[in-house]
Amino acid sequence: MLIPFSMKNCFQLLCNHQVPAAGFKQTVKNGLILQSVSNDVYQNLAVEDWIHDHMNLEGKPILFFWRNSPSVVIGRHQNPWQECNLNLMREEGIKLARRRSGGGTVYHDMGNINLTFFTTKKKYDRMENLKLILRALNAVQPQLDVQATKRFDLLLDGQFKISGTASKIGRTTAYHHCTLLCSSDGTFLSSLLKSPYQGIRSNATASIPSLVKNLLEKDPTLTCEVLMNAVATEYAAYHQIDRHIHLINPTDETLFPGINSKAKELQTWEWIYGKTPKFSINTSFHVLYEQSHLEIKVFLDIKNGRIEICNIEAPDHWLPLEIRDKLNSSLIGNSANCHAY
Ligand SMILES: Nc1ncnc2c1ncn2[C@@H]1O[C@H](COP(=O)(O)OC(=O)CCCC[C@@H]2CCSS2)[C@@H](O)[C@H]1O
Numbered sequence: 001m002l003i004p005f006s007m008k009n010c011f012q013l014l015c016n017h018q019v020p021a022a023g024f025k026q027t028v029k030n031g032l033i034l035q036s037v038s039n040d041v042y043q044n045l046a047v048e049d050w051i052h053d054h055m056n057l058e059g060k061p062i063l064f065f066w067r068n069s070p071s072v073v074i075g076r077h078q079n080p081w082q083e084c085n086l087n088l089m090r091e092e093g094i095k096l097a098r099r100r101s102g103g104g105t106v107y108h109d110m111g112n113i114n115l116t117f118f119t120t121k122k123k124y125d126r127m128e129n130l131k132l133i134l135r136a137l138n139a140v141q142p143q144l145d146v147q148a149t150k151r152f153d154l155l156l157d158g159q160f161k162i163s164g165t166a167s168k169i170g171r172t173t174a175y176h177h178c179t180l181l182c183s184s185d186g187t188f189l190s191s192l193l194k195s196p197y198q199g200i201r202s203n204a205t206a207s208i209p210s211l212v213k214n215l216l217e218k219d220p221t222l223t224c225e226v227l228m229n230a231v232a233t234e235y236a237a238y239h240q241i242d243r244h245i246h247l248i249n250p251t252d253e254t255l256f257p258g259i260n261s262k263a264k265e266l267q268t269w270e271w272i273y274g275k276t277p278k279f280s281i282n283t284s285f286h287v288l289y290e291q292s293h294l295e296i297k298v299f300l301d302i303k304n305g306r307i308e309i310c311n312i313e314a315p316d317h318w319l320p321l322e323i324r325d326k327l328n329s330s331l332i333g334n335s336a337n338c339h340a341y
Contacts, residue, residue, distance in 0.1 A: 030059065031239045033232050034248050036066040041097045041108065043250040044068060046263035048116055049100065050256045052173055057120050063235045064116040065228050065245065068108040070185075071095040072192055075103040075166060079204035079276045082195050086337060089192060098272050101177065103166035104207030107192055111183030111214065113224055115231065117176045124174035126152050126165060132238055133163070133180070136230040141219050152178070153210065160213035180231075182224045183216040202279030273305035273337065287318070294318050302336045 036044050044066040051062060072084045072094060080086060080096055083105040089096060108114065117129045130148040137144050145157050154163035165178040189212060215222040228245070236243030251260060265271055281300040286293045294315050301309035310331040312324060319327075 031061045031063070031235075031241045033235060033241070033243065033245050034062060034064045035228070035245045036064070036250055037247050038250045039067055039069045039110065040250075040263075041068040041071040041073065041095055042263045042266045043259075044114070045097060045099055045266050046259050047248070047250045047256070048175060048177065049262045049266075050259050051118055052168065052170060052175055054256075055118070055173065057118055057123075057173055061123065061239060062116075062118040063232070064118065065232075066114045066116070067110050067112065067224065068114070069095070070107075070109045070188070071097055072105060072107055073097045073099055074105045075205050075207075076100055076275070077102055077205045077277060078105060078207070079200065079202050079279055080273060081197055081276070081336060082200045082202065082204060082279070083207055084192055085194055085196055087196070092188075092192075094192060096272055097266065098275060099166065101166035101168040101175075102205060104164065104205065105193055106164050106179055107184065107189040108179070109184050109188070111181070111185065111216070111224065113180040113182060113228060115178055115180060119174055119176075121169055121172055121174045124167070124169060124176065126167060126176045129176050130154060130163075130165070130178070132234050133178075133231055136227070136234040137215075139234065140226060140230045141222060144215075144218065151208075154178075154180075156213050156215070156218060159211055161210035162213060162215055180227060181212060181214050182222060182227055183214050184212075186212060186214065197281070197283075199281050199283035200279055201282065202277055204277040204279065269305070269335070273335065276302070276305050278303045289318050300336070305336055307331050307334050307336060 036047060038044060047064065047066070051064070055062070070092070072089060074080055074083055074096070076099060078098070084096070086096070115133070127148060130152060133154065134146055134148065137146055146162065147155055147158070149155055152165035153161050156162045162181045163178050165176065167176040168174065193207070193209070215227065232245050233243050248255065250256065250263070253260060279302050281298065281302070284295055284297045286295055297313040299309070299311040300307055310328045312328055314324060
């Protein structure tokens with residue numbers, strides 16, 4: 001079912017400004033199913049940006065499958081310090097990405113499928129897409145008890161989340177993307193999505209933690225490949241299109257002119273950390289000094305990921321006033337995570 005081939009002609013058919021190439025007309029008349037050959041979260045998010053920015057989807061919806069090497073993906077208006085364990089992520093080499101859609105933080109690895117449903121703004125319908133996934137699940141395993149919730153999660157057995165949803169609505173084009181947990185590392189997922197920091201105050205979107213489960217735990221035949229093929233079959237039937245999954249390479253500038261600079265931008269400190277809504281930290285800790293515990297109080301105001309106000313308070317005999325003032329002023333302008341560079 002997977003056919004790697006040059007997508008150039010398909011994109012020529014779908015792009016606003018280009019002339020339809022003969023031959024592929026039938027294939028892409030009513031839509032297209034794509035799958036990324038890359039497991040790089042930034043490259044795959046760049047495909048979403050590119051399609052969103054460049055394609056005319058009128059009468060030609062697109063379904064895009066993608067999987068990533070271990071990554072944590074935060075929503076557009078979230079605070080990574082509040083949402084995940086950045087130290088653990090650094091130790092384990094887990095990527096952090098900020099997506100352009102809103103909503104909460106999720107963990108991705110090769111056991112998690114991402115599905116992006118691109119449509120015109122008019123045709124955007126998250127529940128319709130989730131119902132399509134439910135039909136696909138039902139086709140491969142009729143005994144599964146999976147339901148869509150009002151917040152567009154998919155729950156297995158009434159309590160375990162197997163899919164989370166987010167979306168981006170542009171002027172004319174929109175996309176709904178969601179996860180599908182097949183065989184992800186559940187222990188990693190829960191330890192990475194716990195912040196060690198206390199005392200953060202902010203208006204950033206907070207994630208809504210749930211119990212999660214993998215579909216493969218419920219039925220060992222439900223591999224990622226089986227699930228993707230099932231959804232592709234259902235999508236093709238629904239849109240009356242060819243059910244082939246076309247493999248695409250997100251670094252191919254001949255298919256996606258300008259895509260590499262989009263991927264680069266998504267990897268910048270300014271986008272990942274710098275877009276964090278303003279927040280403050282009000283916390284304290286103790287140090288042992290000459291057999292007594294001293295309380296050190298810390299107050300920080302952080303804007304665009306950088307310290308704007310810094311107020312560290314400590315007993316004078318441990319931290320002389322002059323040094324404390326120097327320390328406070330020297331921290332201003334620093335990134336809230338200097339190690340992340
Ligand atoms: N991969 C995955 N799938 C489903 N649920 C998850 C996953 N990872 C974590 N979680 C659980 O969801 C909550 C957060 O739920 P919350 O509802 O806050 O956020 C979401 O669901 C966002 C989904 C974004 C989907 C996009 C699709 C392509 S790029 S990312 C988290 O604390 C965990 O309990």
